[in-house]
Amino acid sequence: MTLPTRVLGSLEVSAQGLGCMGMSQSYGPADRDESVATINAAIDAGVTLLDTADVYGLGHNEQLVGEAIRTRRDEVVLATKFGFKRILDPDDGGVRGDAEYVRSACDASLRRLGVDHIDLYYAHRIDPAVPVEETVGAMASLVEAGKVRHIGLSEAGAESIRRAYAVHPVTALQSEWSLWTRDIEGDILATCRELGVGIVPFSPLGRGFLTGRLSSAEFGDGDMRAKLPRFTGENRDRNQAIVEALTAVAAKLGITPGQLALAWVQNQGDDVVPIPGTKRRTYLAENVAAATIELTADDLAAITSVAQDFAGARYSPDLSKLVGK
Structure with a gap:
């Protein structure tokens, strides 16, 4: 299967x-074999962009992804991140965003x-104690080195x-959306589109x-x-009521609620490439199918109109303090 492609900055x-x-973390127990099978099924389905980070599972996720693509490296665009010090402690x-780190x-x-x-x-978060120019300058040196x-x-x-873009072109901004x-x-969003930065x-x-x-x-335990x-x-009760209303809209369109949510994001622009996460092949197939759903302006x-007034903060205060810096 071949999925349509999009361009993030200059990266297809x-x-x-x-x-x-x-x-590797955050959503309860994981199954290594099913995870590897899911990654390979994604590649088979035409997914080329795989996203991980050093801190996910404290290194476990990078090792897992690396293992899964060992014989398929040329088929994927591999994205990872640095910055959270939990990988060290x-x-x-x-x-941390200093050049040495x-x-x-x-x-x-x-x-x-x-x-x-x-x-x-990616720089996983902006280090408030280090000028972003230093962080991005060090990242630029990694580009020069071929790493x-x-x-x-x-x-x-x-x-x-x-400020980052003034030092080196930024290909993508990854944020929750x-x-x-x-x-x-x-x-x-306006800044990204002005500069040609893709949205993930x-x-x-x-x-x-x-x-x-x-x-x-x-x-259960381990679920953030x-x-x-x-x-x-x-x-949760308020938000569940909204999701039930969205489910009714999805039914009219002949798609699942999850596909509706994904299609809405996909239809926000050709510079948008969502990265839904799953660790099961069953949900992967449903997600991938949403990549080609076209929604009309009326849709x-x-x-x-239904997805209004969700209740509750996105994160707890300690997790929110580094967002949007």
């Missing part, structure tokens, strides 16, 4: 990527992935994007909530959603 990728984080929630983190990721270059290398092909930022604000998280739609939305399915499959789910405001108490208006 499939119109939908695969987020691999959940194969699981109890340290801070970030950028270079050492890249070398460590290359080793775990088992590759000689990273196609798209990295393109650079990106994750969850950066408009000013940081501009979905029907229930639309924070980037002001200055951040993570959690386009609202961490699974927008699929409609979590109505009675209880989150148990601590997120939108998934608890009255917030988009109907969806947006």
